Amino acid sequence: MLAELTHRCPLSCPYCSNPQELTTISAELETDQWADIFRQAAELGVLQLHLSGGEPASRRDLVDLVIAAREAGLYTNLITSGIGLTPKRLEALNDAGLDHIQLSVQGVAPQLADWVGGYKGGFERKMHVAEHIARLGFPLTLNAVMHRHNLDDLPATIELALKLGARRMEVACVQFQGWALENRSMLQPTREQVDAAKALVAHARKEHRGTLVIDFVPPDYYADFPKACMGGWGSTGLNIAPDGKVLPCHAAETIPHLTFQHAQDVPLAEIWYDDPAFQAYRGTDWMPDLCQSCDRRDVDFGGCRCQAMAIAADAGATDPVCRKSPHRGLVDALLEAELGAQAQQDFIYRKPPASV
Amino acid sequence: MSNAIPYLPRGVRTHYDRIRGRNVLLGPERALMLDEIGHAIIAELDGKRTETQIAADLATRYGAPVEAVSVDVAEFLTDLADKRLVERRDP
Ligand code: SF4
Numbered sequence A: 001m002l003a004e005l006t007h008r009c010p011l012s013c014p015y016c017s018n019p020q021e022l023t024t025i026s027a028e029l030e031t032d033q034w035a036d037i038f039r040q041a042a043e044l045g046v047l048q049l050h051l052s053g054g055e056p057a058s059r060r061d062l063v064d065l066v067i068a069a070r071e072a073g074l075y076t077n078l079i080t081s082g083i084g085l086t087p088k089r090l091e092a093l094n095d096a097g098l099d100h101i102q103l104s105v106q107g108v109a110p111q112l113a114d115w116v117g118g119y120k121g122g123f124e125r126k127m128h129v130a131e132h133i134a135r136l137g138f139p140l141t142l143n144a145v146m147h148r149h150n151l152d153d154l155p156a157t158i159e160l161a162l163k164l165g166a167r168r169m170e171v172a173c174v175q176f177q178g179w180a181l182e183n184r185s186m187l188q189p190t191r192e193q194v195d196a197a198k199a200l201v202a203h204a205r206k207e208h209r210g211t212l213v214i215d216f217v218p219p220d221y222y223a224d225f226p227k228a229c230m231g232g233w234g235s236t237g238l239n240i241a242p243d244g245k246v247l248p249c250h251a252a253e254t255i256p257h258l259t260f261q262h263a264q265d266v267p268l269a270e271i272w273y274d275d276p277a278f279q280a281y282r283g284t285d286w287m288p289d290l291c292q293s294c295d296r297r298d299v300d301f302g303g304c305r306c307q308a309m310a311i312a313a314d315a316g317a318t319d320p321v322c323r324k325s326p327h328r329g330l331v332d333a334l335l336e337a338e339l340g341a342q343a344q345q346d347f348i349y350r351k352p353p354a355s356v
Numbered sequence B: 001m002s003n004a005i006p007y008l009p010r011g012v013r014t015h016y017d018r019i020r021g022r023n024v025l026l027g028p029e030r031a032l033m034l035d036e037i038g039h040a041i042i043a044e045l046d047g048k049r050t051e052t053q054i055a056a057d058l059a060t061r062y063g064a065p066v067e068a069v070s071v072d073v074a075e076f077l078t079d080l081a082d083k084r085l086v087e088r089r090d091p
């Protein structure tokens, strides 16, 4: 389960997965409301909790939330940009029993990283935070979000993960959802970059076996088949927005005909089992014939509903990145157009939530 | 490797999942359902005994040939070590 504790963040990454319409601070859940959700989630069978955002460190009660999550019996992971994690806070998180930290990097060169994150001095502060994470012995995953402007720095990114003592790294090519859709033509890597990255990852996996685990999330548009988004809609994962809205995936609100319930109003189990939004694309009944009759039906579950919505304007369609999809031509046309001459000149940065 | 002492590093722990009625190994971004054998091996990781000793103890307890048990234990732990869910240190 992913808990988006807040949409606030000191950074403004142009690929942020948060929705365009950001939740304001006054609409955020209170500490005890989150604690109650964590308990309900554990009852429901959730094993792992990812505390995310925005920047979760923007919540003043972060330490209390970790304590509540551990008391509920959840494996607790903090997904952070590092900004806002003072040594003192890290020590408190350590005492609270935080299991794991996933630190995101916007790049390995300070200038590039700060340009992407839209936050001057961010890289340097992050490296400082990483030192304290290592000092306290937290298990660390480095999450490198990759795109056209930093994919060529992959070797240095792997070096950085090793230097910081990360056990895992995620080489995650930008997924075109949320703010990333606005910046697709700036972010889309070239096919040559993608091929080179794949080869590099395969080589680095061998070289660093037993030291660094490397997970690679390839960019969808170059793939032949879609990803098993969320491991299948409403099957293993759920997402709680800062205001308590319960979503089958973080981008589910882009599907206009779905409505969502709030965990502070309705028991989580009831939402999980009965909510029409969770039922909508659960299992295989909703699938078009193309997917129903496909041997990958139970492998990728027809791909991502939000991607089908964004590209084919139909959330119930086969994911358009699939080679078999009648909409695949749209993806190819996008690739061609966006790598061509009319590429945008600068990022459209994520804007902060209204400060009320 | 058999002379090394295997142990679960920080951030990796077993958890009894009441809902599914199974033991799971929880680690960063991973939840591995353990079968009986897997759980039996993990339960032996006390950070004191070497892999060889653990295999011998398991063989005695389950009345199985030590050669076969050693192979199973080594394979299982190597796989987890590659995923960095198990660490090994010199005795
Ligand atoms: S992607 Fe960037 S802007 Fe969005 S929450 Fe993460 S660090 Fe903040």
Ligand code: SF4
Pocket (backbone or CB within 6 Å): A225, A226, A290, A291, A292, A294, A295, A296, A297, A298, A300, A301, A302, A303, A318, A319, A322, A323, A324, A325
């Ligand atoms: S047709 Fe559907 S099930 Fe088959 S590979 Fe494409 S998206 Fe997956």
